[in-house]
Amino acid sequence: MNAPILKLFALVLVLFGALAGMTSYNSVIKAEEYRDNALNKRPLLKQALVKRGVIRARDGTLLARSVKGDDDVYRRRYSPEALRFAHALGYDYALTIGRAGLERSRNDALAGEKDEITSIADDLSGKRQVGDNVITNLDLQAQQIALNALGGRRGSVVAIEPATGKVRVMASTPGYDPNSLRDAAVFRRLNREDNSPLFNRATQAGYVPGSTMKVVTAAAALDSGQFTPESTVVGRSPIDVSGVPLKNFSNAQFGAITLTTALTNSVNTVWAQVAEKLGDGTYAKYMERFGFGSDPPMDYPEGQLTPSGVFDVEKDEFIDVDSGRVDIGRVAIGQERLRVTPLQMATVAATVANGGMRMQPQLTSRIVDPDGRTVERIEPEEAERVMSAKTAAQLTQMMANVVREGTGTAAALSGIEVAGKTGTAELNIPQRLNQPWFIGFAPRSKPKVAIAVTLENLVGAQGGTDAAPIAKQVMESLLR
């Protein structure tokens, strides 16, 4: 009977080999896939056992911290000041609803996730894993002023330091209390609400830009060398653009006027003709340089960033501006099917302010370890040169005129010269529903702040009367 016993042992060897094989499969071969499985809460739970770093405003005010519960799990608490920055900060309720905002984009630092070598070294030296702290660029006072000025209306304000890309203000109304999301039911309710409080209008909303787009048109016109600020174009109204008549505001008639005058008075027909002369290829190139068509390079979750551009609602996709399917004359004045985010328009203003160099917008200033040592300083990053410094200077001059004597006088500050451009997108003419805009920067000579302000679907609202005063208040606060 010994032969069958040996065969039986051979079978057992095969079976145990299969067990070892399956164990390797689970613990090594497919381990990463299993760790990333959406049902697997273990990685999140492990992170929840680590004391997560705090998040602070620019002046050091505490915005988010972690409190240990009875079950050893840390839970996020947001300070009263954090309510102002609900969208920029996001939330960290990873086990129930997930993470958003900075809590998500800076998760590795906040959770204390180190690279392999550092974590092994920490293990050996018996150091417990602790999260690092995140110091943001966000300005408490200016943010509050922006929220007050928006006054409960739906809208957004974004303010950026032009030379560095530091985001000072990122307001989106209505907001929410991030602490309330601890209850997943509240999250689900807010998610369904009509005015979308969880939605970050600054980075996700696709608004019609109206005449603020003329800044992009002017930059393309001047920088391409085909126009100067003194070039003249006849501004009669209406004119035929792509087979459809285009009118000036109030059907105002202009003779041969300079581009400076055309910007100051926001003459639609002039800018439409300029863009048609430039051609869609040139226009598309400048839009792309300004950052249209791709997610803004900000330290913010990809899922909460939306590109700006010409959007085909039926096909649910962005259309290339030089595809021949786009009415370039109307893109030039911010109509057509343009959809832009307030962040994109703030970037346009900031780029002009920074002498034509577009900077990456940055929410984070630095990352500090629990002992207060700076682990990482987020240095300003150049994104792309959009136009020459000369073009930028000419455009600044033109935009300063808009605030000095044109449609944007309500943004003027006493003693500080402001450059800007208003916009009023007419969304529903019979109901007089408009989207007012203001983009600009100050001080004109050495800009410290660039801004975009917009309000959503307001009856009879105008960029000059409704958006510009908000920009004024916020810039005033940031320049103080």
Added chain:
Amino acid sequence: MSARNRELFALIPASLLVTAGFAAVFIQRDDLLSDLSLTYGLIFLALCLAAHLVLRMTLPDADPYLFPLVAVLACFGLVVLYRLDEDFARDQAQWFVVGLIVFTATIVALRHDHRVLERYRYVIAFGGILLLLLPRLGSPVNGAYLSFNMGPISFQPAELAKIAIVIFLASYLRDTRQVLVVGARRFAGITFPPLKHLGPLLAVWGTAMVLLFVIQDLGSSLMFFGGFLALVYVATNRISFVLIGLALFALGARVLYAVRPTIESRVEAWLHPFDRELYEQEIGGSYQIAQSIFTQADGGFFGEGFGQALIRLGDGPPLLPAAHTDFIYAAITAELGLLGAVAVLLVYLLIIERGFKTAMLATDSFSKLLATGLTAVLALQVFVIVGGVTKLIPLTGVTLPFISYGGSSIVANFILLALLLLVSDRARREAVA
């Protein structure tokens, strides 16, 4: 060196292992090494020495490696349980003492000749089946009738019944193996055993089916039936008998699959463990097996380190269900990695190798079949539970021998070990003589 001296030396690594294990848990817990870990190690060493002395006096020629190998598993299990929950470890340590007492009693009672068991084979078989039916009086756990409550003690009779059935089969097949082979008929290219001797074999098949239908315990019945087939194969050297048996078992399992929702949901959970609907299903879903896989995935090659894996939050329930019983292998994989898990499997393989070796050395058919059967059910038990936990086969709850928490499992497996040592002692003595 004599067999017993080799055994004594082999116990040293086991004691070192338990001391080191407890030290690791203490360091992880308190960041300081208490002398308690040493105490645990010493108590364990003393228990093993006592058992060793019993063997030295009663079975001087028995296999020297079986006991130390089992001691390694048992002490490893104790350390793992201690790390999971101190209360479990304390209970288990007590059961360990009970197990050693029963172990000693078995050896002392049968030391002259274990073949007296043959005389009581029908009593033993009947007792085994009765044991299996006892839990039917209780209420099902996870859809299966696995345990029987006697006061505070929850008793899993399947653990003891597997030994009873192996004893019966070894004895029965010793008598009938010749006729089974000689009287076999070929029909349609397959060799069938003679009809008149089929009765008891069908009875075993019937028992496995009863286990399936009444107790609804696929794991135990797989174990029994696998042990049965292994014995039939070794007794007759006819692979066709095994194939017929497998076909019959598959038939029964197929019918059960169709009529019993528990089995069907187990298979569904096995096939689609990460299906969200199955995962969130409250009863009979895939939550447990998915947690088992996720826990193993944390292990990697070297593991997260002893005491380092995420088992529970605060004083809450473990994230991995039944971490101390069915899923203990997943916890081991998480903490000690692939290396640690494979090391545990290797220890089992070594025990199995010694078991089969004992069977091959034995001179009489009953002893041969007994050692083969006991070794085969042990191997199958490991395969069924580790296979289930690693998603190689559908999950059915049996214990991981000598490691999982559970008194009946410890006691039964020590009886199994005692019987193997009894067979081994006689076989090796006769081999030398």
